[in-house]
Amino acid sequence: MSATFTDDLTPPQRAAAEHIHGPLLILAGPGSGKTRVVTRRIANMLAHGISQRQILAITFTNKAAGEMAERVQSLVPGTKVWISTFHRFCARLLRQYGEAVGLQSNFSILDTGDQKQGIRRVLSDLDFDPLHYSPDKVLWRISTAKNDLLTPERYQERFDSSVGDHWQAVVRRVYPAYQKWLLESNAVDFDDLLLHTANLLAENPELRETLGDRYRYILVDEYQDTNIAQYQIVAAMAQRHRNLCVTGDPDQSIYGWRGARIENILRFERDFPETKTIRLEQNFRSTQAILESADALIVNNTQRKHKSLLTDNTAGEPVQLLRFEDSQHEAEGISKQIRQLLAEDGLNWSDVAIFYRVNSLSRQLETTLMRQRIPFQVAAGVAFYDRVEIRDLLAYLRLIDNPADQAAFLRIVNKPLRGLGKTSQDRLVAWAGQQGVTLLEAAARADKISKLSKKAVLGFKAFAGMLERFSLASSGSVADLLTHVVDKTRYTAAWQGIENEQAYEHLANVDELVNAARQYDEIAGSEVSLQGFLEQTALVSDTDKIQDDAGRVTLMTLHAAKGLEFPAVFVIGVEDGLIPHERSKRDGNRKEVEEERRLLFVGMTRAKQRLFLTETRVRSLHGKTMPTIASPFLTELICEKVDCGTFGGDTLAAWSRVMQGVPFDEDSQEEPDDEPQIIESSSPPASAQPVAPALTTGAALLTGAGATAPRLPLGFAMGQQVRHPRYGRGTVIEIGGFGPRRTVTVAFADSDRKETFVVSKAPLQPVGN
């Protein structure tokens, strides 16, 4: 019976899947079928009569958790093994047991924006100049400390006994105050979820045993990315029954900068000496050419145990290094290459991915891909839950759920405007501090605060009363509550009936949040709770939203690419200073450069059939164009160099002329303006229909539902309906100029005005189409 789950595995895979009791370390190289092994192993355990309730699987991303759950489901229908991310698992635990660390069960999970707000407050309370001590940097230090399991007390101890820089002196004072602020707010930040849980387990032997007994079989994915806190949590729970299985690959450790410790692998073997170690080295994903190239790169890491990358796959095409003049040509060249892959290799849009080291590289790419009408999705952009309206409304919900939430209170007390300005707010905060009450309580009793203006007193009281009524209304449907909040606060009033792009967006965002809430209501069913919804929103990320088969090319950072695979991969900007990144090379820091090498390795090993790296001769960053230096990694890996510079740019130039009215970028001005425009009669392949890039929203990812698609700046034609952010809708009544100086004249509907724009400069968007 169990054999059915492990029959078709290779011997090492099978050995891993059939190992049930005792600690197990699976070292799984890229493309070695790790997820397959892990899910089979769970199925096999179930087949051996282990109760699903005793199994706990922990991943780092929601996506990985979802995928794993789905695959276990399909192997053993009807199972409910708890597969969760570290943070979600800890959140659940803290809701139940958090009292011991000073948390009430309705604690809020703060996003980075709120954290910054809190730090700002603390800094000013302690009379630190936030100009000299940027909240970001302080927060970073605190986060690092938390990842290393240093509580404020331990941090101070350590500081006392070491030399330390002056940052430590600052953090030493700020960290405890920040932590106090958090607890007063009944709130945690992301790192706290782990830190509190680890402390709870460390200080509470009974809890350790309870959980150890409940989760007798624990599985941790991407183990090389665990930090000290995560290690301690897992080790504490597995201490008793010792059925801990971890999977990882030291070569894919790319989160060292976030506190991840590869050493946790060595430590695992030390703490669990009876560990069985299994290596999965056969690669089922990539061609030989890709693997050889990636291997040639990674062997340059000195801090590394030798590991082979083997495959029975075909030799495949050589890895190509495409070299361009600048990023414009790079983007165009990639577009062209993608079309070729579609035409000649029979690939689809969704088979192609483009990776880059820094998000800022995606912008130019996006613009060009749009012009070239290549459908794409970006795993980043403006995150849905980062938008102001969303965060405002979520703050309302958070304050309803957790009246102690200071960040939420301050964010919304004057939104929409209620005439409760900074001065009044500061007085309220001071008074609440003296009285030891929450800001909301202080607002309710504003008449007791001496220095407040009459207007402010009334405003605060009205606000508190409104929140009071919201709390009463907050049972059942989250969507209904949210609608109620929007309604009563008149949050959208300022945008209603205003015809401009921004107002339109704001309203759409609000609608989308309501949708997300409604979908949450449906999924949660009788389990529905405001807290559940808030937790969901706090713990989802941008990368969760990328769809596997969206019919679009996928753009993302190298970090986000981990765990994915694509038939064709482009890694752009393989240049010194980008990969390896400038910051990693400071002080000759070998360790960080090795992490950069692993990052490129991860990117390369995502590719199944075709792998392209690109570099340019000049690159613009921070508004400055600089000649580039080749990445030292390029001399290590094996590739074929292909020059596609401006000189060889005949075909590139042709491509940019394909679309009528598509403006040239100024960079490509070598195209004479007076040259007649070539209008290709042959339209792009059928599959090249201008599919809008789906900037899938966070709302959609909550449910996996469809995407909203913004309008594309396609070519403009006479009579074309367009929208301008300031002037609104209009009609193109004239087209003039060529190349970079292409202009359109638009007659606007609302204002009787006609304006002429240089197409390449104006924020005009086509409507309808």
Next chain:
DNA sequence: AATTGTGTAGTTTTT
């Protein structure tokens, strides 16, 4: 009190 302008700083960021 809210809008407008000016300065600064800018990897990666599973959660």
Next chain:
DNA sequence: CTACACAATT
């Protein structure tokens, strides 16, 4: 270049 925080306005 561009986003964002803070200062200087009316």
